[in-house]
Amino acid sequence: MTHQNRSQWDAGRFLETLTYFEVIPFLSCLKRLFTNRAKNKTETQGGSQIMGVILVAGATGGVGKRVVRRLIEHDYQVRALVRDAERAREILGEKVELFEADITLPDTLTPQLMNNVVAVVCCTGVRVQPVEGDTPDRAKYYQGIKFYMPEVVDSPEIVDYQGIKNLVQAAARSLPQAASTVLFDFKHPTDQLKETWGAVDDVVMGGVSESSMRLIEQAALFSGNVSTANSGGFASVRTRNFDSPLNLTEYEGIELRVKGDGQRYKFILRSEAKWDGISYCYSFDTEKDQWIDVRVPFEALIPVFRAKTLPDAPAFDSSHVYALQLMLSKFEYDGGLNPNFAPGAFALQVESIKAYGGATKPQFIMISSAGVTRPGRPGINLEEEPPAVRMNNQLGGILTWKLRGEDAVRESGVPYTIIRPCALTEEPGGKGLVFEQGDNIRGKVSREDIAELCLQVLEQPKACNVTFEVKEADSFNSFHNWDSLFSSLKLESGDK
Ligand SMILES: NC(=O)c1ccc[n+]([C@@H]2O[C@H](COP(=O)([O-])OP(=O)(O)OC[C@H]3O[C@@H](n4cnc5c(N)ncnc54)[C@H](OP(=O)(O)O)[C@@H]3O)[C@@H](O)[C@H]2O)c1
Known part of the structure; x- marks a missing residue:
């Protein structure tokens, strides 16, 4: 030729x-200067940013805010479902995307809320407060109902059952196939x-x-x-x-x-x-x-x-x-x-x-509660039971409706994990954890450790389609062998 x-x-x-492909680094640097394409903008392109969003419901709550913080620390892209964005911004800081919605109002659970969402962590719960009224910093509230005379603010049926059902159904409509990851x-x-x-x-x-x-x-x-x-x-x-x-x-x-x-x-x-x-x-x-x-x-x-x-x-x-x-x-x-x-x-x-072709991992994580099957169970000695079990009726059937909420999750077809913590505390995390099934244990566990547990569950195929109780071990043990803890769990059977 x-x-x-x-x-x-x-x-x-x-x-x-x-x-463009930075084969000539010097020119690329210049181009970066001129187009003001900040380096950190591309830094996450290969990581979680293109792997999808984790939606946290109940993100302003004691467990939820810790879940959000940990996810962000681990470079997940997080969207927080909150009822009041202004208040949420104060609690959660600038790094999280906020989406105003209410799980009891299905019309607010829009396709935009679920856009790019690959998993949901649901930490919602009906508000329980001291009968004499809530304290501004909620310090007393976070100690648990052992320390005050409690009342529920909303209806447990509407929040803990209907609300959870609304959310998991919205998730089922738009979550991607569990065994694949959208790049x-x-x-x-x-x-x-x-x-x-x-x-x-x-x-x-x-x-x-x-x-x-x-x-x-x-x-x-x-x-x-x-x-x-x-x-x-x-x-x-x-x-x-x-x-x-x-x-x-x-x-x-x-x-x-x-x-x-x-x-x-x-x-x-x-x-x-x-x-x-x-x-x-x-x-x-x-x-x-x-x-x-x-x-x-x-x-x-x-x-x-x-x-x-x-x-x-x-x-x-x-x-x-x-x-x-x-x-x-x-x-x-x-x-x-x-x-x-x-x-x-x-x-x-x-x-x-x-x-x-990946392993199926949980896509809907629900924070429920130990004790949900105990109200009305034959052979239960109420004296020995935690206050929520003893006071289930006075609190609008709070545990009974939480169990119904769990059922909605189990029936949704979405790969799930239901975590049932014993009494939640504000103590530091890092304790040894005990997992049980059958809903028989009593004890306490830090909200910090529940948040860490949620993070582990998101990446754990063995946590798929299981319901389990969790409390902290008597002995201090900051090292968790997560794999063996999850291996001990049985897939869902009759015991709820
Ligand atoms: N306390 C215990 O000892 C104990 C023990 C076992 C299990 N649990 C359960 O563990 C879960 C987490 O506990 P926690 O201490 O983190 O609870 P929390 O501090 O009371 O947080 C509850 C969260 O749910 C949100 N929420 C309530 N109704 C909502 C609605 N209709 N739509 C959207 N969000 C709604 C609240 O939002 P706002 O900020 O807008 O109110 C808040 O962010 C709860 O389900 C609780 O019942 C508690």
Whole structure:
């Protein structure tokens, strides 16, 4: 090919591509200065930020505020369901997203409340206060009803049963499939997401193809023009490297929801931070104008370096996923031609990118109470029971309705954990914990430790679909073997 008949190669676009992906660090720094794209904005892109939101209900309460604090400390993205945002801001600080709603008012539990939510921690409870009125700092209140004559402020039936039922049903309508994790949700994009994908076209090798990824209604559109001029023939979009790589070891692969134009595309993963490292590829055919789900099993990925397959390369390391890429290429592998390719305009819509095949983890965690099955149970000696059991009737059947609330959770179809704490205290956490089932234990436990327990449960497949009581151990033990504690639990049977 002579110089004259070569198509006009665009050096500016080439440089732009390398700069966007920070292959030329110095230029990237300058660009960052000029566009004022703060570093910390991308820092969480590969972490929990794109993994979804944890919704905490009852976030202004004694347990709820501690759950929020701990989740934030562990980099979760948290949304707090609160009744009074102004008061909540004072209690919870600036780092949490607030959403005003009331679990007893189903109309307030909107799809916006559940947007991007992957799990709910429900710490709500009907207000119990001293009969002589609440104290401003609620110090007395937090000591528990052992220390004052209590009364309920609202109806336990409406808050602890109907309210919980409303919330878990709203969650059931919109929580994602339990065994998958959404990596990119283009239906509900965040600002960060818009900065993550950039074009890598054959301009990097002298070609003139051109493409982009942009958000359209309910999806992202990867589109452009592939030209085979100048020995080119591919267009692609790639994420910037995640600052902390994704650990997807517990999943089997990636699932894409796409609508294409009938051509064969490639999905590419990278487990190295290098710009020009091994790419692990998977080819998939699209159906013209049809939404389809494409599964990309990690074990089916083909290692490729500069268009050549590498039969001896290590299997894809899903513990360090640095970048994702979508490509339309004239070529398959080792010079073979893509049988479903035509040069010119192309379009592929992407609705979501998920990791699939993971273990099911709890998606609705309810803080209930020890004693819920004891009122009216034959053989119960009320003298020995905690005040809530003794005073269940005076307190509007508080425990009876909590049990009904638990039933609504168990029947919801959402993977759940029901935690039944013994008397809650304001003492420091870090105590040894005792788990029991059957609702027979008495004791106390710090709200700090219940908050930590919620955090553990969120990541614990063994906590799925179990109900258990918890109290602190007699002996001090700051080391928890969480795995063996959860292993001791039986899946739901007749004993509630
Ligand atoms: N106290 C104990 O010894 C003990 C023992 C075992 C179990 N429990 C249970 O453990 C759970 C957590 O206890 P806690 O001490 O953290 O309770 P808490 O301090 O009374 O907190 C209750 C939370 O629920 C919220 N709430 C009440 N009604 C609501 C509604 N209709 N819509 C939305 N939010 C609502 C409250 O919001 P506001 O701030 O707006 O009022 C508050 O944030 C409760 O279910 C409690 O019954 C308590």
